[in-house]
Amino acid sequence: MTYPQNGEKIVAGVVVIGAGITGLQTAWHLTRLGVRDVVVVERSYAGSELYGRFSAGVRRQFGSRFEIELVTASLPFFDEFLKIPEIKAGYEPVGYAFLAGENDRAGLYRSWQLQQAMGVRSEWLVGSRIKEYFPYIESAGVVAATFGPDDFWLNPWTVHQWLLQKCKEAGVQVFEHCPVTSIEVKDGNIRAVVCPGRRIETSKVVNAAGARARLVQQMAGSDVPVEPSPRVKYLVKAPSDLPRTMPLITDLVTGTYVRNEGGEAIVGVKPLTHVTGYDYDTSQAALESMHHLAGLRYPSLAKIKPLEPNRVITGLYDVAPDGLPVVGADPAVKGLYLAAGFNGHGVMFSPAIARSVAELVALGQTETFDLAPLSPARFSGKQKEAETALHLL
Ligand SMILES: Cc1cc2nc3c(=O)[nH]c(=O)nc-3n(C[C@H](O)[C@H](O)[C@H](O)COP(=O)(O)OP(=O)(O)OC[C@H]3O[C@@H](n4cnc5c(N)ncnc54)[C@H](O)[C@@H]3O)c2cc1C
Secondary structure: OOOOOOOOOEEOOEEEEOOOHHHHHHHHHHHHOOOOOEEEEOOOOOOOOOOOOOOEEEOOOOOOHHHHHHHHHHHHHHHHHHOOOOOOOOOEOOOEEEEEOHHHHHHHHHHHHHHHHOOOOOEEEOOHHHHHHOOOOOOOOOOEEEEEOOOEEEOHHHHHHHHHHHHHHOOOEEEOOOOOOEEEEEOOEEEEEEEOOEEEEOOOEEEOOHHHHHHHHHHOOOOOOOEEEEEEEEEEEOOOOOOOOOOEEEEOOOOEEEEEEOOEEEEEEOOOOOOOOOOOOOOHHHHHHHHHHHHHHOHHHHOOOOOOOOEEEEEEEEEOOOOOOEEEEOOOOEOEEEEEOOOOOHHHHHHHHHHHHHHHHHHOOOOOOOOHHHOHHHHOOOOOOOOOOOOOO
């Protein structure tokens, strides 16, 4: 990999903005499709926004067809990756579970029916079976649950580093600490990408800037309603009744999600309202409030007092109004492509998304996954809206 000096003129076949798991994977696929001179520009260091370096979940228990299809199309990549003997990918096939109260029962059932129709292995649990599966929970208020035994966890950082290596081997230039400050567009066509001290001439840009994707679209004179949404989790020593093999349990009643991650209980809570922006509330009061909710479902967690987390983790979701990814060619600017709006699922979606975006850019059409319903055009009134994701899951 060579690093041109500041001020040096660079000409790229494609510029990918963002060296996260989506951007790197897109760059790698572009080279595999024969695109030359692929450049990745990253405002910070590669992977700087990759939340969950320790583990990321890959699941097919979703409430929308697109999301199930996206993960299904991504699984072959993960299968191959997990076979690489020298990589310790932290694979944990512990599954995912969802708990529903009266208010969410019908929605969870519809999601489960969809999963059954699409061949996803998941179980519908009611009555005493819920406690049989999850003996460590306080089940008051829970009327139904699902459990997907094939859902799994892996360390996304190992995937990211492998992709970075693949990009280097394929001759992709990765410019870190190179924040894109403007994108030149002439007569509706991309002309260049500009970072401090660097101007990269190109006719094609892939915007894989995650939670900052909207800012990048706006630099090109376009727009897309993808917003950053801050998330906070804390980790405490796992109580002895929470087994290492417990699934990640999303409790739709309290909004909590809990898992035993390597001996630590990792606790998160879905915000009650849709919060946007870059600011995290990691105050003791906010953490105590999360801990209180988790304690309602897990008596052993409730006993942890005072709350003194081992760690607090923060990260940004990138979220579109309908909760689905926004991926495809920009309807207004020729040569601009967007891959964002992953709503906390960007690791598991990335293989199918990145490969399809690379196909769209290099071949003019997709072969791996039909991105048309996820197009940014759905927000400009030029295309009917995509199926709305059931935000339950
Ligand atoms: C709390 C939490 C839990 C999660 N759990 C899971 C999970 O279990 N499973 C799962 O699949 N996903 C999960 N995710 C989501 C997942 O981490 C993200 O969706 C995924 O990392 C997104 O990758 P990306 O490459 O699209 O974006 P990012 O990783 O955000 O990468 C975008 C990159 O673009 C760069 N950038 C931005 N603006 C510019 C600019 N102007 N110039 C140059 N570079 C720029 C950024 O610095 C960043 O490195 C979780 C996220 C959070 C916050």
